[in-house]
Amino acid sequence: MHSYSVNDLELELFATEVRMDVIDMLYKAGSGHTGGSLSCTDILVSLYHPKHGIMKHDPKNPKWEERDRFILSAGHKAPALYAILAKCGYFPREKLYTLRKINSILQGHVFTNTPGVEAQAGSLGQGLSIANGVTMALRLKKVDSMVYCLLGDGEINEGQIWEAAKNASYHKLGNVCAIIDHNGERIDGITWEIYPIRKKWEAFGWYVIGEEVKWTEDRKEMELDGHDYNFLTNAFKEAKERRNDNQPTAVIVNTIKSKGIPMMENVVGSHGRAPNKIEYEDGMRYLKEKAEKLKVKLYEFELRAG
Amino acid sequence: MHSYSVNDLELELFATEVRMDVIDMLYKAGSGHTGGSLSCTDILVSLYHPKHGIMKHDPKNPKWEERDRFILSAGHKAPALYAILAKCGYFPREKLYTLRKINSILQGHVFTNTPGVEAQAGSLGQGLSIANGVTMALRLKKVDSMVYCLLGDGEINEGQIWEAAKNASYHKLGNVCAIIDHNGERIDGITWEIYPIRKKWEAFGWYVIGEEVKWTEDRKEMELDGHDYNFLTNAFKEAKERRNDNQPTAVIVNTIKSKGIPMMENVVGSHGRAPNKIEYEDGMRYLKEKAEKLKVKLYEFELRAG
Amino acid sequence: MNLNYEQGKKFNIRNAYGDALLDLGGRYDKLVVLDADLGESLRTGKFARTYPDRYFQMSVSEADMQCSAAGFALEGFKPITNTFAVFIPRGIEQIRQSIAFPNLDVKIVGSHGGIVTGEDGVSHQAIEDIGMMRSIPNMIIVCPSDAVQTYRATEAMVEYEGPVYLRLMRPDVPVIYPNYFDFKINLKRGNGYKLREYGKDVAILSTGYMTHLALEASDKLNEEGIKTEVIDILTLKPLPKDIILRAADETKGIVTAEDHNIIGGLGSAVDQLLLSENCPTERRYIGIKDTFAESGKPEELLEKYSMDVRSICDRVKDIL
Amino acid sequence: MNLNYEQGKKFNIRNAYGDALLDLGGRYDKLVVLDADLGESLRTGKFARTYPDRYFQMSVSEADMQCSAAGFALEGFKPITNTFAVFIPRGIEQIRQSIAFPNLDVKIVGSHGGIVTGEDGVSHQAIEDIGMMRSIPNMIIVCPSDAVQTYRATEAMVEYEGPVYLRLMRPDVPVIYPNYFDFKINLKRGNGYKLREYGKDVAILSTGYMTHLALEASDKLNEEGIKTEVIDILTLKPLPKDIILRAADETKGIVTAEDHNIIGGLGSAVDQLLLSENCPTERRYIGIKDTFAESGKPEELLEKYSMDVRSICDRVKDIL
Ligand SMILES: Cc1ncc(C[n+]2csc(CCOP(=O)(O)OP(=O)(O)O)c2C)c(N)n1
Ligand SMILES: Cc1ncc(C[n+]2csc(CCOP(=O)(O)OP(=O)(O)O)c2C)c(N)n1
Ligand SMILES: [Mg+2]
Ligand SMILES: [Mg+2]
Secondary structure, three states: OOOOOHHHHHHHHHHHHHHHHHHHHHHHHOOOOHHHHHHOHHHHHHHHOOOOOOOOOOOOOOOOOOOOEEEEOOHHHHHHHHHHHHHHOOOOHHHHHHOOOOOOOOOOOOOOOOOOOOOOOOOOOOHHHHHHHHHHHHHHHOOOOOEEEEEEOOHHHOHHHHHHHHHHHHOOOOOEEEEEEEOOEOOOOEOHHHOOHHHHHHHOOOEEEOOOOOOOOOHHHOOOHHHOHHHHHHHHHHHHHOHHHOOOEEEEEEOOOOOOOOOOOOOOOOOOOOOOHHHHHHHHHHHHHHHHHHHHHHHHHHHHHO | OOOOOHHHHHHHHHHHHHHHHHHHHHHHHOOOOHHHHHHOHHHHHHHHOOOOOOOOOOOOOOOOOOOOEEEEOOHHHHHHHHHHHHHHOOOOHHHHHHOOOOOOOOOOOOOOOOOOOOOOOOOOOOHHHHHHHHHHHHHHHOOOOOEEEEEEOOHHHOHHHHHHHHHHHHOOOOOEEEEEEEOOEOOOOEOHHHOOHHHHHHHOOOEEEOOOOOOOOOHHHOOOHHHOHHHHHHHHHHHHHOHHHOOOEEEEEEOOOOOOOOOOOOOOOOOOOOOOHHHHHHHHHHHHHHHHHHHHHHHHHHHHHO | OOOOOOOOOEEOHHHHHHHHHHHHHHHOOOEEEEEOOOHHHHOOHHHHHHOHHHEEEOOOOHHHHHHHHHHHHHOOOEEEEEEEHHHHHHHHHHHHHHHHOOOOOOEEEEEOEOHHHHHHOHHHOEOOHHHHHHOOOOOEEEOOOOHHHHHHHHHHHHHOOOOEEEEOOOOOEEOOOOOOOOOOOOOOOOOEEEEEEOOOOEEEEEOOOHHHHHHHHHHHHHHOOOOEEEEEEOEEEOOOHHHHHHHHHHOOEEEEEEEEEOOOOHHHHHHHHHHHOOOOOEEEEEEEOOOOOOOOOHHHHHHHOOOOHHHHHHHHHHHO | OOOOOOOOOEEOHHHHHHHHHHHHHHHOOOEEEEEOOOHHHHOOHHHHHHOHHHEEEOOOOHHHHHHHHHHHHHOOOEEEEEEEHHHHHHHHHHHHHHHHOOOOOOEEEEEOEOHHHHHHOHHHOEOOHHHHHHOOOOOEEEOOOOHHHHHHHHHHHHHOOOOEEEEOOOOOEEOOOOOOOOOOOOOOOOOEEEEEEOOOOEEEEEOOOHHHHHHHHHHHHHHOOOOEEEEEEOEEEOOOHHHHHHHHHHOOEEEEEEEEEOOOOHHHHHHHHHHHOOOOOEEEEEEEOOOOOOOOOHHHHHHHOOOOHHHHHHHHHHHO
């Protein structure tokens, strides 16, 4: 592991707790998408973290006009967003256990009835177009906020993504930042068909941060930028700083599917289901240990800072 | 003008006659798409010309299994295809004057009831996907024919084009050749939004021939490759020669909208209508003179050869 | 605004739509217009030139256009998307997921409805759009029949909060309604207008392009002693219940006339209303009979596909 | 092939579809299968592993998938496209233009129809697919209700030449039909099967998931002395005319039961049939009532949205 700052430790602890909630709520719901929720957790944490997150937002005032917007396009990653929104205080944590249940404010795929959720999603490929619309609207309202939009790598197979990519650059939507969660997998297999990713976004007129690390068997052994808060934070900051340059920014983020449940990591087929009992326990044990270690380290830092 | 070969002269004479038929049938139909039909005429002539065309095809046997296929994706360019099919002998020339009339075999947009028409079109963005399907089918049948597919430059705004582009390269469809008729205009304006063209196809895994010459006010004064039989013929030949290399080929062709009707050339707004009386007469006069000159030149060549 | 469309004269309803857009652009500063390279046909030009900041050219990216409109609506704007009716299904899954489901304030305009689109042929003749849109919850469907009504329907659509589909057509049609006519449009309740009332033999329910043909048919039948009433159905969803049920009650039967597949459109909607309200009656259908048409002049097509004035008269006589 | 699905036991009809695909792959060398990254859910795996050359992964590019299938059909193949029913509209304009209009031999399979898709929520619950597909000329619509019927319907679909939409669902359902049952499927004429005939009080016309609930309801009502018949409607387009008209004639009324919007689906289709054939009757509807549902267990949703066994019983009693 590389050397840590307090910020990193705080982000990582937060993310570890989020992952526990994600696994917990999925396990209790009995269905849902584990793989993609856990691959994007660190991305969302880097955006939303109350202290270190890049986004301006206010859980007490979810409709605050000046907030940065986050549009989850790959709507099946809902559990990660829900867990973070709850941790930030958008709604009570108990609600997490109503996930996918009747009468819940937490639908199986994101919907606008959840406090803090900006747009519905679930059918892939639509969020970036929505983000463009939001951004054009903000421009008319003269609100200079960022609009971050999270896409799955399998999702960018949808042609609509490229319509949106083209229109974002044509309409000079500098406030748009598309984040591609490149975990290298979709449901039925590896996302070979969408490579090269970086070149595509460049050809569609985007400023691109990051480059895909193609999927490999031993991906889970790799230290990937999608789980590196330095990379994530700097990338999202850079996108924000460039927002008046009239060019949208794409951030390609390399991640591992089901990150946090060692038994499920990088396993094709772990996409669209909840963890089973063994995986659940394995994941919870692993994450709890990790959280404990992080707390110890943080304590040491505090002592030193004294 | 650059130096001419007999082939060039024969192609150009053929194309000039095709253009006269196109203008004639559009004028008589009273509606239809003049701009795009005339921008792609030389492309189609280079493919279909009975002697010099690159495509294997047989007007007496339109369903000949070994034929090269041509899929017109931008279905509004139908008049150009109809005029050429008639000239090649797929159906009697008189039929041209039934264009867009009730009970006609010549529908406003291409349909499979016309002998020689491979697929319907009219709604933009679908032809390349169809071409891919045809090509995958040919591969299963072990027929090693080319499948050429003509796209409009405005048309490539459709996301489905990029789904098809991605799937063609993913499925290694070397027999597919997409031709982009880059006349720089769509209905409501200039195709600024789709630039750069070449980089996009490359990023989607295609071998690309040609590069776009961006639209300018004085485009009609330029000598563009889309009206140069050498360029066209060589490009389509090269695509054919590469067909077993597992990579589809895109040919970007720079053209002038309404080419052949000097009053309408390069005029935004000439897209979706038939020529009016003055334009019709202007075009016919211009083309007739051109045909006469070409015939004289051909005669001289023959004398010299004779 | 006072209108000035000469009654009885033919006029293109798309021009009325364009006029209304321009006017509404001044009244609603949150109104934005999105085009997919068919602005010329949809007459969005006046709005675009007057309010260039609120006009967005999306080119042929219909799916993207519908979702970007959703984005605008999420931020409190009133977006209007524009394309041909036949290309609405190009983004209909997006309309369903991103507009209708969250019930967003997006207006969807489809022009060139029906086979009267004519010469362009089947690929441009929308005959399924209404059927598809009717299947989607939260969707209001408006199908005006002349310039005056188009203008007022556009106003009502913009005033309304929520998803609306406005269907227009290509050819000119006579101005039927007086310019001062007060439509009292209520998109939550549904709207129909009795335009003729010769008597109670048969009721003709017509919509869009077919209304002026229905009026012709009604006048002709009257000369032959057959007394019909003609009700112009502006909203296909929701249907104006009362006026239809009353017609079913009072007449010997109902002929519906629409330039759309008889499956899924006005004919289907009326049937379901009649049976669900336990008010069955003799029924005949004018519309395209679950087949694709072809290129041709609108009048020729209407004749060939039994949707002309004579066919309306024949269907009325079937009932009697 | 002889089937072996244990009657009465619950079984997933998607498995039967997958079994049939595998079998048909051997019988039709022109059969090709296209997937859009939902092969696991659609059970195309057995076919894919046995005939890898005729299996095509298109990833989430539903529009492209439908048109590529059209390309295959143009060359004499029998392509089958696969995705969730709710994503069929993602390529429905393409289906209309490139498949239905030229009447190509493409089979379109949509699984996860209806609100019984459950926990995934509205974005995955197709309630408009049938309405949209019915609006399109040349389209045959097949909606089986158990594993045996699914297997046979898949065979019939592949045998038929022309566009067919096959709608499947997510949950397991009891095997209703005996394995040897001879369905005599004729997709040109329409097919329905009388599964109960306690008497002539009311006819319940059900389709897909709802059929086993209709049977339960019928049995329950019988215990209470109410004598219904249950007709399982396999083809929503064309409808099996005779069996429906006879039911309308012989009983006091018809309840339709479908896991789809009551607008556009079986209920609408039956209404139009009844009125166009001048055979009206008392009508009640089970289905989702032009609204979007939510996440939840299928049974809970059926109860909340009045589509459970009790609701079917109640609607029958309404008529009496
Ligand atoms: C239009 C559409 N088609 C299919 C699906 C089904 N589906 C849900 S997730 C998924 C795979 C997405 O892969 P990716 O975007 O890489 O997501 P991740 O790996 O992060 O889970 C698919 C095909 C869908 N939700 N929407
Ligand atoms: C899906 C779809 N949207 C809109 C149209 C209307 N339309 C017909 S041609 C055209 C412009 C196409 O431009 P381009 O592809 O550049 O064609 P060309 O310049 O060769 O005429 C448009 C928007 C259509 N036919 N299909
Ligand atoms: Mg992925
Ligand atoms: Mg062009």
